[in-house]
Amino acid sequence: MKKDVKNILEKLVECNTVKDAENTKIMNYIESELNSLGFKTLKKDKILIMGNREEVALGFVGHTDTVEYTNEWKYNPIELTQVGNKLYGLGVCDMKSGIAAIISAISNIEMSKLKKGMKLYFTYDEEIGFSGIKDVVENENNFPKTILVGEPTNNEIKLGSKGLLEFDVAFKGVKVHSSTPDKGKNAIMLAVNFINELTKFYNEEILNIKNINFRVPYTTMNIGKIEGGTEINSVPDVCRILIDFRTIDATIENKIIDKINELTVKYDAKTEILNKISAFINKTQFSSEIKTCDFITEASFLENERIILGAGPVTAHEINEYITIESLEKLVKQYQEIIEELCM
16 A cells, blocks of 8 residues: 655644644554554554564654744745645654655555564654653664664765764852952853863864764864853852863763863862763665764664665755655655665
């Protein structure tokens, strides 16, 4: 029973999954479509795990949530709109097209001829906190050897992504009148000195280490937020900074953590690691060329062989998000070829 990929995508877009508002609705729809193709529900709450055989060779991971939309959209974001060869709608690129394509690809295959099966994992909260994929990892003890992640790549196979290190550092000073600063302790100046030392360390020991498999071939550092003080005539007793690194390997990750810990002690600060996601690059028989993502995906939470492959162009999080019909149809064929190669 072949299923038209555009019709599936239309139904998915009609589910308003901004902050998982209609999580139940979209999971019920996906479950129903896959039940009709012989898949059984293995777990269902806010995540959905489905399979069709005991012995599986391939997995698929897709998140169902989307970012928020603004009033600047030209088209109804919760409705699939076709203009020429373009399909507009919230989440069509990121990444409801991937979910539609995997369902359509499965429907094109005579599953009884396959020797091995598939497991499909549908998640929530990818856009904010990755809670869904963390739930999947907690509930799954036996992932398939190869896993497809349907994030948008404009039909290019991506085999890795940078890591992510995020820190929240809080400084404690002593508040006094600005006319007698020697009696106090300036929390903002503690933060400034901390940043200066960290920047020196970054420039001398991190910046020049390269990995050409990434488009930006070095670890990046960003001071994303700084806040402190209450008024101009008081020495500030509190300051807080948020720091973001996009790392190229685990060795660098560890060096950064060690330096942050050293500076935390030196400046009597309190540091919380908000995110610690390691970089990865793997290989696959489906591509001889190593290309990587600039952004973090759910693939970073998994192991084994990961293939990030989705539709395009990549308009994720943009106003009037869209993909082309050609890309969507090509994606169905790409998924079908991978399924047949690994499961036959």
